[in-house]
Amino acid sequence: MNSQRIDDATAGYILETRKCFEDLRQVAAQIAGVLVLAAAGGKSATPDHPMLQAAAELHRAAFDQLRSARPTGRAREHHHRLTQAAHALSDALAAALSPARRMEIDPILLPVRAAYAHLQRAADTLPGFEMVAFEQGCCAIQPAL
Amino acid sequence: MNNYSIWVMEYAHVPNYHLSGLIYGAHNQGYRRLPYCYIAIKGQGRVAMVDVGYNHQAYGEVLANTYGVRNWHPPREVLAECGLTPEDVSSIFITHAHFDHMGNIEDFPNATFYIQERELSKWVWTMSLERRFRWLLLGIDPGDILRAVDLARQGRLVCVNGDREDVLPGIDLHAAFDTHTWGSMWVTVRAHDTWVFCGDLAYTMENLRGEDSGDPQYVPVGLATGSQFNLIMASEAMVKAARGDVTRVIPVHEDRLKDMYPSRVTSADLRITELALAEGEPSRVR
Numbered sequence: 001m002n003s004q005r006i007d008d009a010t011a012g013y014i015l016e017t018r019k020c021f022e023d024l025r026q027v028a029a030q031i032a033g034v035l036v037l038a039a040a041g042g043k044s045a046t047p048d049h050p051m052l053q054a055a056a057e058l059h060r061a062a063f064d065q066l067r068s069a070r071p072t073g074r075a076r077e078h079h080h081r082l083t084q085a086a087h088a089l090s091d092a093l094a095a096a097l098s099p100a101r102r103m104e105i106d107p108i109l110l111p112v113r114a115a116y117a118h119l120q121r122a123a124d125t126l127p128g129f130e131m132v133a134f135e136q137g138c139c140a141i142q143p144a145l
Numbered sequence: 146m147n148n149y150s151i152w153v154m155e156y157a158h159v160p161n162y163h164l165s166g167l168i169y170g171a172h173n174q175g176y177r178r179l180p181y182c183y184i185a186i187k188g189q190g191r192v193a194m195v196d197v198g199y200n201h202q203a204y205g206e207v208l209a210n211t212y213g214v215r216n217w218h219p220p221r222e223v224l225a226e227c228g229l230t231p232e233d234v235s236s237i238f239i240t241h242a243h244f245d246h247m248g249n250i251e252d253f254p255n256a257t258f259y260i261q262e263r264e265l266s267k268w269v270w271t272m273s274l275e276r277r278f279r280w281l282l283l284g285i286d287p288g289d290i291l292r293a294v295d296l297a298r299q300g301r302l303v304c305v306n307g308d309r310e311d312v313l314p315g316i317d318l319h320a321a322f323d324t325h326t327w328g329s330m331w332v333t334v335r336a337h338d339t340w341v342f343c344g345d346l347a348y349t350m351e352n353l354r355g356e357d358s359g360d361p362q363y364v365p366v367g368l369a370t371g372s373q374f375n376l377i378m379a380s381e382a383m384v385k386a387a388r389g390d391v392t393r394v395i396p397v398h399e400d401r402l403k404d405m406y407p408s409r410v411t412s413a414d415l416r417i418t419e420l421a422l423a424e425g426e427p428s429r430v431r
Contacts, residue, residue: 022279025287026272032290033269039297040265040304051273105298113291120203120288130207132244132286 006074006127013075014128020069021082021122021129023062027089028115030055031096031108038103047097056093062086074126081122088115147336148315149188150426152227153395153402153418156198157181157217166367167348167398177349180416181214181245182397184342185227185234186334188423189314192229193236194256195332195342196397199248203288218413220252226417227429236313240344241326242268243284250292258296259312261320262304264328265293271327281370305330319386321346321379323371331379333386336421338393341383346376347396353380354391361391395420407431 006014030051038045063086071079088111095107116131123129162179164171184195199208201217208214220231231253239247239260250258268290271281296302309318315335322328325345332342345366347353354361365376387393392405402408408418409430419430 019276023276026276026279029282029285029287029290030272032287032294033272035294036265036290036297037269039294040302051269054273105294109291109294116288116291131203131288132284 007072009072010074010126013069013071013079014126017066017069017075017079017082018128020062020065021119023058023065024082024085024089024115025119025131027055027059027062027093028085028112028119030058031089031092031112034096034103035105035109035112038105045103047099047103052093052096056097059086059089059093063090078122078125078129081118081125085115085118085122088112088118147188147421147423149186149334149336149421150227150423151187151334151336151340151420152185152429153182153397153406153420154185154223154226155180155182155415155417156220156223157214159213160215161213168351169365169367169373171351171367178400179348179398180400181217183220183246184332184395184397185224185229186316187227187229187426191235191313192233193238193313193316194234194253195238196240196246196344197237197249197253199245200251200286200288201249203248203286216414218415220249222413223415226411226415238312238316238318238330238332238342239264240331240342240346241329242289243326243345244286244289245284246344247289248286250289250296257301257303259303259305259309259318259330261322261328261330262306263320263322264326264330265304267327319382321375321382324369324375324379325366326370329379331383334421338390338421339387340420341387341394343383343394343396345398346379346383347394348398349396350391350399350401352396353384353394 034045034049034051066082092108092111123131159179161176163176164174183198186193232255234253234256237256237258242264305318307320312318317333319331334340348366352364352366355364363377363380365373369376383394384391402418406418406420407430408416410416417430
């Protein structure tokens, strides 16, 4: 995580995009969740799985939010990474929701993996973004003393 | 006679963890060193593990800088202290899907992973909920889900539905639904003694016997996705499986195992605790 001093405008950008980041992370997790079911042979893993519909809606909202964000110079890399993640998730959703074929894993998994990598890189460029919600969990999930 | 050698292997720690996170209701009662460990089990011609730790590449810096986790070391280095390699490990029992128990699955290329089906299915269901339910996803890493996809495709992910006896000779899996997580699991190894590996169903001995060992009581851990009642009943089941000997129920976050069993500290400042030795196996702590 890059914790160099953050100017006010960048802090505003962080606040503005935090939910978008979390939503994209959630979309990646939702698609991956259906893929686990598919890979494990689950019969419910079909293009009309309700979670894919939920993921598509969340993705649409996150993308709209991302388009309206105003990145500062300091936040440009972060914004670029989020945008790349959103595009990759578009590809994954298009493949997952395609009614023309049975759910194939690779055309979905590869863009989800790419999106996950972009989100990780985004989280590395600015403070306040984490891939795992550590803050209330078990074990070491409290701020350092 | 023991059929298995068993070690508790520390791979990182938190120097000062608040006690109320470990023991339900223990507010303002101070802090304790919290080791992060997994279990290595060797015998009958195979190597198994209970849990695998977390992915340092992904989270090490955040956990170190923000949450005070110290001294992470990779499984290759940790297991070598007992003469093992990650490639030796053929079976891994995932007690629950939190990042610090399941997050390092990529480091074990030859292992088959066992997890409760309910842990996965409820995990997936939780992801479908709206944002206001996100507390239910704490500790879950989307990256682990992607890694689970790969495991499933390779036929290395076994979803267990409830209890399973003799998953390996003398090793049983036990479901503890709606406790610490949706589909937590504990593991017994039946040897000369019966050992119970409880994942995070207990963090510390106080969860299993309270403050007064002369008048024991179960006190749940500080975090439950399910219920405290279910945690207490799971504690009872585990202690019963250990034939009433609470010292045979092993919480991997308990720093005082060193006072109960032989152990040593490695040159990397990690503690290895030896619970059992199979015939012919040299001690790794003496």
